[in-house]
Amino acid sequence: MRRVVVTGLGAITPLGVGIRRTWTRLLASECGIVSLADVQPKSRWHEIPSTVAGTVPLGSKDEGRWQPLDWIGKGDERRMAKFSQYAIAATEMALADAGWRPQKQEDLEMTGVCLGSGIGNFEEVYNTSVAYEQGGYKKVSPLFVPKLLINLAAGHISMKYGLQGPNHAVTTACTTGAHAIGDASRFIAFGDANVMVAGGSESCIHPLALAGFARSRSLVTAYNDDPLSASRPFDRERAGFVIAEGAGVVVLEELEHAKARGADIYAEIRGYGCSGDAHHVTAPREDGAGAKLAMKKALQNAGLRPSEVDYINAHATSTPLGDAAENAAITSLMLGQEGFSKASDVAVSSTKGAVGHLLGAAGAIEAIFSILAVKENMLPPTLNLHNQDDSFKCNYIPLTAQEKTVNVALSNSFGFGGTNASLAFSKYE
Ligand SMILES: *[C@@H]1O[C@H](CO)[C@@H](O)[C@H](O)[C@H]1NC(C)=O
Ligand SMILES: *[C@@H]1O[C@H](CO)[C@@H](O)[C@H](O)[C@H]1NC(C)=O
Numbered sequence: 001m002r003r004v005v006v007t008g009l010g011a012i013t014p015l016g017v018g019i020r021r022t023w024t025r026l027l028a029s030e031c032g033i034v035s036l037a038d039v040q041p042k043s044r045w046h047e048i049p050s051t052v053a054g055t056v057p058l059g060s061k062d063e064g065r066w067q068p069l070d071w072i073g074k075g076d077e078r079r080m081a082k083f084s085q086y087a088i089a090a091t092e093m094a095l096a097d098a099g100w101r102p103q104k105q106e107d108l109e110m111t112g113v114c115l116g117s118g119i120g121n122f123e124e125v126y127n128t129s130v131a132y133e134q135g136g137y138k139k140v141s142p143l144f145v146p147k148l149l150i151n152l153a154a155g156h157i158s159m160k161y162g163l164q165g166p167n168h169a170v171t172t173a174c175t176t177g178a179h180a181i182g183d184a185s186r187f188i189a190f191g192d193a194n195v196m197v198a199g200g201s202e203s204c205i206h207p208l209a210l211a212g213f214a215r216s217r218s219l220v221t222a223y224n225d226d227p228l229s230a231s232r233p234f235d236r237e238r239a240g241f242v243i244a245e246g247a248g249v250v251v252l253e254e255l256e257h258a259k260a261r262g263a264d265i266y267a268e269i270r271g272y273g274c275s276g277d278a279h280h281v282t283a284p285r286e287d288g289a290g291a292k293l294a295m296k297k298a299l300q301n302a303g304l305r306p307s308e309v310d311y312i313n314a315h316a317t318s319t320p321l322g323d324a325a326e327n328a329a330i331t332s333l334m335l336g337q338e339g340f341s342k343a344s345d346v347a348v349s350s351t352k353g354a355v356g357h358l359l360g361a362a363g364a365i366e367a368i369f370s371i372l373a374v375k376e377n378m379l380p381p382t383l384n385l386h387n388q389d390d391s392f393k394c395n396y397i398p399l400t401a402q403e404k405t406v407n408v409a410l411s412n413s414f415g416f417g418g419t420n421a422s423l424a425f426s427k428y429e
Helices: 020-025 041-044 072-077 082-098 105-109 122-135 145-148 152-160 173-189 207-215 254-259 289-302 320-334 359-376
Strands: 006-011 033-035 052-054 113-115 195-202 245-253 267-276 311-313 408-415 419-426
Touching: 006 020, 006 082, 006 173, 006 254, 006 359, 020 359, 072 082, 082 113, 082 152, 082 195, 082 245, 105 113, 113 152, 113 173, 122 145, 122 207, 145 152, 173 195, 173 245, 173 267, 173 359, 173 408, 173 419, 195 359, 245 254, 245 359, 267 289, 267 359, 289 320, 289 408, 289 419, 311 359, 320 408, 359 408, 359 419
Parallel strands: 113 195, 311 408
Antiparallel strands: 006 245, 006 267, 033 052, 195 245, 267 419, 408 419
C-alpha cells in the first residue's frame, strides 16, 4: 500500500486566521468564544436560549484576522458562500505551506480535492426563502444554487488551482472533516492521486441554525453571560456545545512523491477507522461502543496497538452524554493495555474548550491539532476543566498545555446520525 504523509496545513478558526496563530494561542490557553447578544438583529438573538459562539475574528490578515478581500476578489466574494471563502483561504495557506503549485498537466491530473461541510450556506437558504415568499420568482438570484451546494467549495478550489484529480465533498455532519481527510488518504493509497487537498469548512452561525440546535437540546444555554467558560469538555458543569465556524485544510501526499521534491513532512497518516452507532439520531450509545469501534479500526488499519497511542484528541463537545460515552470508549480501549495500568497514563484532550464546535470543519481542525502534537510533542489543553466527573480518570490536559513525546495520536470525530470516525497519525522520521 502506498504511504501517505501530511506536507501542508491551513486553518481559519475562532482563535484566528492561520494555523500558527491558532496553535500558539491554543497552547497559551486562550479562548475564541464570544457573545452574540449584541449582534443584529438583536430581537432574533434574544429569543434564542444560547447566545455564545466561536466566530472568526474580523480584521486584516496581518493581524491574523479575517477579511475576504485579503484572499479573493470582489466578484468571488459575491459568488462564493462564506464556507467556500474560508475553504479557499485555508487551501491557499496549506498549499503555500506545502510548497506545492502544480503546473504540469500530469501533476494537475494527480492532485485532487476532498473537502466538505456539514451544513453549508444556511444564510443563503434563509434569505432566499424569505425573499421568494415575499417577491416570488424574480427575487431568486442566479447565484442561489451555486452558493448552496456543499461540493462547491471543492469545486472552487479545483478551478482556482486547475486541480483535475478526484474532486469530492463529504457531508457527514460533525464527522465531515475527519471523513474528508480519511477518504482523501485512501485516494492516494489506491493510486487515484499523488496529492490531495483535504478538510472541512463551516459557517452557519445564523439565528435559525442556533434555534434549531437549541431545539434539539444540543447547545449550551447556561453561560450566555460568560462566553469564555461556555465550552468545558469533561468538566462536571459542562452543559452543551458551543457552535463555531472556520475551516481546516491539509495537504496529503504520497510519501515518495513528497520525498522526491524534498517536502517537509509533518506526520504520516497511518490509519482511518469508521463506524456507525446504529442507535439514535442524536444520542450516543452510553458505553461508547461506536466510538470504540472507530478507534479500534483506525489502529488495526495502522498496524498499531492501543498501547502505542500517546495522545487522543477527543471529539468531546462538552455535552453531558457525549463526553461520558467517549470517555467510556477511550477507557475501555486503552485500560489494561501494557503501559496503561492506570487511566491517568492516557492523555486525552478536547480542544473544543478553546474553539468551540466547528461542526463540519471540526474533524479537520482537530486532525491538524493532532498532527502538530505529533510534530512538536505538545499536548493542547482542555480549557475550563476545573472539576472532572468522578468516573473520568484519564489525564485530560486540564487548563494548560503539556509536553510529551507523541509518536502516535488519534483524532476522534462523531456526528449526528451515529457516524463515527477516527484518524491515526504518527511521526515520520
Ligand atoms: C441576508 O440578509 C441579511 C439581511 O438583509 C443581510 O444582512 C445578509 O448579508 C444577507 N446574507 C446573504 C448571504 O446574502
Ligand atoms: C458516534 O456517533 C454518534 C452520532 O450520534 C455520536 O453521538 C456518538 O457520540 C458517537 N458514538 C459514541 C459512542 O461516542
